[in-house]
Amino acid sequence: MKKRKKLKIKPLFIIILLIIIIFIFLSIPKKNNPPKKQIKLTEEEVKMKKLNNINKKIDYFNNDYIDRYISYKEKNPDLSITQVVKNVNMNLDYNYYENTKETNINNKDLILVNKYYYLKEDYVPDNLESINVKNANGDRKLVSNAKKAFEELSNTAAQEGLNIIAMSTYRSYEYQVNLYNRYVENDGKEEADTYSGRPGHSEHQTGLAVDVYNKNETYTNFEKTKEFDWMQENAYKYGFILRFPKGKEKETGYQYESWHYRYVGKEAAKYIKEKDITLEEYHATIIKDW
Ligand SMILES: [Zn+2]
Incomplete structure (x- = not known):
C-alpha cells in the first residue's frame, strides 16, 4: 500500500514543476527585452x-x-x-565674412585669422622683434618665437646657398586698411578678396606670418625657385607651414600662395605637414575652439 501512494504523487509533482518552469521561461524574455516598439x-x-x-x-x-x-x-x-x-x-556652411567672430588670442602661436575669425582693430602682438637684416629686406618684424625660428630657417638655407628672405611680415591694422583699399581700387572688391585679407582678417596682423622671396625672382614666382623646394621639404622643421596650399582654396578662403608661410610651432607644423591639412582643419578637428 505504501508503495502505491508514492507512485501516484510523483507524476503530479513533475507536471506541476514543468508548468512552473515553462512559466518562468516565458516570463524572462518579456521582462528583459521589452518590445522595441x-x-x-x-x-x-x-x-x-x-x-x-x-x-x-x-x-x-x-x-x-x-x-x-x-x-x-x-x-x-x-x-x-x-x-x-x-x-x-570650419564654418564652410557660411559665406566668407558672414557670421564673423573675434578670434581667440589665447591660442598664441596657433591663433586662427581668416575670413570667419578676426583680430580687433587695436590688436598688436606684445613681443614683436625685428628680424636680422641679413634675413629680411629691411626692417621686418615678427613675434619673438617666430622671428627666432625664421632666422634659423633662413640661415640654414643660406648655408646651402639659398636665399629665403622675409619680404612682408607683421602688418598693423591701419596698414592693412590702406593695402586692402588699394587692391579694391585696382581690382574691385570681389577680386581683392581672393588674395588680400580685409582689415582685421589678415593673419599678417598676428606677427606670425611671413611672405618670402629669393631676391632674384619676384615673390609671385617663388614657386619656381629652388628656395621653394627647400621650403616644401624643411619649413615644418622650424615650425612654419605653407598657409594657403593648392587645392585648399575653399578651406582657407585664399588662392594658392607659394610665398606665404605661417609660424604655428614645431609640433603643429609637423602634424599639419604629415596629415596634409590646413590650419583651418587643425582647428576644426584638434583645437576645437568653437
Ligand atoms: Zn602674406
Missing part, C-alpha cells in the same frame, strides 16, 4: 540618426552644431558625414 527616440536621437550617430565615432563633433550639420548635409548629399562635420566646424 515601446522605445521612443528623443528629438536629439532622431537628429543623430540622420547623422549616422557620427558623434560616437569622432571626437570633434560639436553638439551645438547638430542643426547646421543636418542642413549642410542636405545641401551637399555627396559629402560623407565626417566631411560634413569637418566643413561645418
